[in-house]
Amino acid sequence: MEKLVSLCRRRGFLFQSSEIYGGLNGFWDYGPLGVELKRNVKEAWWRDMVSAHDDLATLPGAPSPYEMTGLDCTIIMHPQVWKVSGHFDLFADKMQTCRQCKKLVRADHVADMTRDAEWAQSFAACCFVPKPDGTMSFNSAEAISWAKTRKLGRKLAPGLALVRDPEVTMSWLAEDIENESVTPATLTLPLVLSYMATAQKNETGLQTPCPHCGGDLTEPRDFNLMFESHAGALQSDENKVFLRPETAQGIFVNFKNVIDSSRVKVPVGIAQIGKSFRNEITPRNFTFRSREFEQMEIEFFCHPSQSADWYKFWRDRRMKWWQEIGLAGERLILRDHHADELSHYSTGTADIEYAFPFLPEGEYGELEGIAHRGDFDLRSHMEGKLDPNSCPLEVQKGEDGKPLHKGSGRDLTYRDDITNERFTPHVIEPSAGADRGTLALLCEAYHEDTAPDDKGKEQTRVVMKFHPRIAPIKAAVFPLVKKDGMPEVAQDLYRALKKKFPAFYDEKGAVGRRYRRQDEAGTPYCITVDGQTLQDQTVTMRDRDTLEQVRLKLDDVVAEVERRVTGE
Ligand code: GAP
Numbered sequence: 001m002e003k004l005v006s007l008c009r010r011r012g013f014l015f016q017s018s019e020i021y022g023g024l025n026g027f028w029d030y031g032p033l034g035v036e037l038k039r040n041v042k043e044a045w046w047r048d049m050v051s052a053h054d055d056l057a058t059l060p061g062a063p064s065p066y067e068m069t070g071l072d073c074t075i076i077m078h079p080q081v082w083k084v085s086g087h088f089d090l091f092a093d094k095m096q097t098c099r100q101c102k103k104l105v106r107a108d109h110v111a112d113m114t115r116d117a118e119w120a121q122s123f124a125a126c127c128f129v130p131k132p133d134g135t136m137s138f139n140s141a142e143a144i145s146w147a148k149t150r151k152l153g154r155k156l157a158p159g160l161a162l163v164r165d166p167e168v169t170m171s172w173l174a175e176d177i178e179n180e181s182v183t184p185a186t187l188t189l190p191l192v193l194s195y196m197a198t199a200q201k202n203e204t205g206l207q208t209p210c211p212h213c214g215g216d217l218t219e220p221r222d223f224n225l226m227f228e229s230h231a232g233a234l235q236s237d238e239n240k241v242f243l244r245p246e247t248a249q250g251i252f253v254n255f256k257n258v259i260d261s262s263r264v265k266v267p268v269g270i271a272q273i274g275k276s277f278r279n280e281i282t283p284r285n286f287t288f289r290s291r292e293f294e295q296m297e298i299e300f301f302c303h304p305s306q307s308a309d310w311y312k313f314w315r316d317r318r319m320k321w322w323q324e325i326g327l328a329g330e331r332l333i334l335r336d337h338h339a340d341e342l343s344h345y346s347t348g349t350a351d352i353e354y355a356f357p358f359l360p361e362g363e364y365g366e367l368e369g370i371a372h373r374g375d376f377d378l379r380s381h382m383e384g385k386l387d388p389n390s391c392p393l394e395v396q397k398g399e400d401g402k403p404l405h406k407g408s409g410r411d412l413t414y415r416d417d418i419t420n421e422r423f424t425p426h427v428i429e430p431s432a433g434a435d436r437g438t439l440a441l442l443c444e445a446y447h448e449d450t451a452p453d454d455k456g457k458e459q460t461r462v463v464m465k466f467h468p469r470i471a472p473i474k475a476a477v478f479p480l481v482k483k484d485g486m487p488e489v490a491q492d493l494y495r496a497l498k499k500k501f502p503a504f505y506d507e508k509g510a511v512g513r514r515y516r517r518q519d520e521a522g523t524p525y526c527i528t529v530d531g532q533t534l535q536d537q538t539v540t541m542r543d544r545d546t547l548e549q550v551r552l553k554l555d556d557v558v559a560e561v562e563r564r565v566t567g568e
Pocket of ligand 1: 245246247248278280287288289290291293294295297366367368369429431432433434435436437
């Protein structure tokens with residue numbers, strides 16, 4: 001992963017936001033190559049899901065033909081949207097604060113972060129000693145020495161109770177060993193670290209250490225993830241607004257507008273790509289968990305009797321799409337949620353997950369969720385916030401017996417003009433992350449192999465094997481040398497290519513080095529104008545992955561690159 005992160009920065013795929021000021025945690029900028037890559041992901045999604053969708057055909061696995069259309073809604077919406085959607089009350093993560101360094105940590109990330117923390121690894125290496133039978137045993141004298149050493153405990157974990165007060169802290173463990181409430185054999189690293197984070201066990205019980213400084217963490221508390229702002233000059237509660245945490249709600253509240261203003265009919269999907277914001281407590285793993293990111297969401301409205309079949313269709317179609325744009329290997333999986341993970345109004349939810357290299361072996365991170373949401377959202381926006389735990393679904397009431405959060409009161413039902421039936425459509429929601437998708441494609445593309453240099457000697461090369469459709473630059477054009485009319489021919493070819501797609505012209509340095517630069521950028525085709533071109537109007541085209549070079553007519557280059565990129 002470090003190699004990829006460094007390549008992304010060096011070659012201009014991704015930069016930390018506001019880097020010259022030290023960066024801002026959870027915010028990322030896409031550089032010249034990154035912006036093309038991410039645009040290609042979003043454009044491929046929009047084209048394949050919306051603009052090129054054939055409304056007349058029945059796609060494989062679909063119960064019938066269906067229509068697709070799009071929207072582009074505002075980031076700031078009426079605050080009632082978020083009250084009714086449940087984000088105002090429920091969109092929270094459990095968070096813990098360190099009483100020593102005051103940093104916030106997401107409760108479900110504490111264990112992993114502590115395991116990876118430099119101080120915990122240093123503590124484990126110094127204080128757990130191997131026994132002849134191969135197991136490890138905890139050595140309290142080593143632990144006290146570690147805590148008192150300036151370059152170890154005192155530098156790495158200044159907040160740890162053991163560092164602040166070694167003898168008293170260690171006495172609680174000694175006491176529990178003596179009264180046999182713990183035995184040396186059951187002293188695992190996480191348990192020992194809890195003792196080491198506890199200054200006064202008799203008053204507080206065992207504490208959880210802070211992954212950052214070793215200090216003691218507070219009990220988990222709810223922390224709402226929505227960013228707040230104010231619309232208008234007054235900074236009052238009445239003017240409080242939220243940056244949307246998902247694009248989906250813009251689609252639900254516009255459902256009626258779309259149906260009434262266009263001629264689309266249910267079953268219909270309404271798509272949107274746009275920024276979403278979540279004040280993630282512990283943004284990490286590059287762009288995987290950011291505070292500002294882009295989503296590509298479809299809300300697919302259908303008749304309740306067909307919703308289970310549509311759910312299956314979308315689950316499979318979305319998985320196939322990620323495979324088609326380059327995540328074709330074993331690192332991509334489709335994981336169905338267990339029945340006990342589902343809301344009772346949903347017949348299915350599946351996640352498309354990718355084995356990101358920063359995750360432990362065997363773990364996967366979510367790229368996209370496909371959820372059967374029943375009529376929960378449209379009914380909530382009509383009647384008032386529904387209680388997701390009620391069955392059948394009922395409006396959640398406050399202490400005064402009135403709806404806790406009032407709906408719009410607008411009729412969001414749909415009338416089928418052939419059967420005359422009026423119903424509240426069910427919703428299938430494929431919700432993907434454009435940034436996580438881009439990150440997965442970067443991870444999948446990164447390869448190291450060997451290729452001959454200008455002198456024919458095999459050299460290690462870094463090559464980004466993007467699917468040609470997704471590659472930021474589709475073709476690069478090189479004159480072999482900067483003389484004999486070669487640059488002029490190459491520049492004409494470059495201009496012809498550039499009319500169709502991003503292309504690059506390079507005449508500087510040895511041709512082998514020019515190839516290497518394009519390999520790192522993931523450019524699938526490099527075209528070289530050489531001495532023979534001037535005689536017979538042919539050029540060489542080198543394939544990034546196979547390194548195969550073919551000679552083709554200068555006049556055929558644009559069509560050939562286009563054919564390979566589009567696969568048509
Ligand atoms: N409307 C449903 C919804 O928003 P979600 O699972 O919370 O569902 C959908 O988000 C997708 O958005 C995720 O699968 C992921 O790709 C992306 N996403 C969510 N939170 C993110 C974050 N903090 N950083 C980057 N991408 C995120």
